[in-house]
Amino acid sequence: APEPSVQLGGVHDGQVTLDGLTELVIQRILIGDDVAASKYFSGKPVDDPVREQQILTSVRASAGRLGIDLDATAAFFQAQIDASKVVQRGLLADWAAHPDKAPTSGPDLNVIREKLDALTTQLLAELVRVDHLRQSGLRCDIALVVANATGAARHHLDPLHRRALRTGSAATC
Ligand SMILES: O=C(O)C(=O)C[C@]1(C(=O)O)C=C[C@@H](O)C=C1
Numbered sequence: 001a002p003e004p005s006v007q008l009g010g011v012h013d014g015q016v017t018l019d020g021l022t023e024l025v026i027q028r029i030l031i032g033d034d035v036a037a038s039k040y041f042s043g044k045p046v047d048d049p050v051r052e053q054q055i056l057t058s059v060r061a062s063a064g065r066l067g068i069d070l071d072a073t074a075a076f077f078q079a080q081i082d083a084s085k086v087v088q089r090g091l092l093a094d095w096a097a098h099p100d101k102a103p104t105s106g107p108d109l110n111v112i113r114e115k116l117d118a119l120t121t122q123l124l125a126e127l128v129r130v131d132h133l134r135q136s137g138l139r140c141d142i143a144l145v146v147a148n149a150t151g152a153a154r155h156h157l158d159p160l161h162r163r164a165l166r167t168g169s170a171a172t173c
Contacts, residue, residue, distance in 0.1 A: 016133045018140075018172065021126040022147035022165075026155050028080050028119050029164045032087030034107050039088065040095055041106035046088045051113070052081055059120065066128050073127060075171035077120070083168030090160040140173035 039046060056074050063073035095102035133140055148169060152162050 016130055016143075018130060018133065018143045018147035019150065021123070021130055021172070022144075022151040022169075024119060024123050024126060025080065025083070025168045026151050026157070026161075026165060028116065028123070029083050029087055029161055029168060030155070031112060031115055031119070032084040032164065033091060034112050034115075035084060035109070036088040036091040036095075037103040037106040038109045038112060039106070040092060040102060042109065044109070046085050046092070052078075055081065055120070059124065062120075062124050063127075066124060068127055068131050072134070072171070073124075076127065077123075079168050079171040080123070082170070083164040086164040086167050087160065090163075134173060137173070144169055144172055 038044075055077060059073050059077045060070045063070045127134070133143060148165055151157075152165060155161075157165060
């Protein structure tokens with residue numbers, strides 16, 4: 001007879017959702033607005049390949065310590081960087097075309113990067129927590145659709161930020 005209540009191997013994670021991860025992904029996307037404002041004033045390019053490499057090298061090292069896959073972790077953070085660039089390019093184009101909509105002050109990029117680094121630590125902890133779900137195929141896809149829909153609604157995301165959320169979700173499952 002089957003023993004339906006007992007599952008070995010850590011497979012009973014049916015209650016795990018991607019809501020916590022998605023909340024952090026959205027928080028990172030929203031910080032993209034601050035990055036865009038800072039670059040609107042500094043004139044610095046959206047792309048900073050050196051900073052990107054620093055992030056990716058650092059998260060690979062963290063993944064090794066945390067016991068999660070290095071390539072999957074780097075791919076996840078590359079998607080978050082790409083999402084930030086979607087926001088930055090969208091806002092900078094909008095502000096160039098409509099200077100009246102542009103911000104009147106821009107935050108310090110170093111302060112913003114400290115916030116992004118803090119989010120990286122939180123995101124890594126969530127990646128550990130949802131590691132098994134991330135590898136579950138269709139179950140992960142479904143959890144992601146649910147988390148993104150509820151997250152986008154909760155934060156009243158506009159089309160640009162919804163597009164960024166899709167970009168940031170590219171390597172989640
Ligand atoms: O730190 C920056 O300059 C950003 O624009 C943020 C960010 C990121 O998402 O972490 C995005 C694009 C850059 O290529 C580097 C990093």
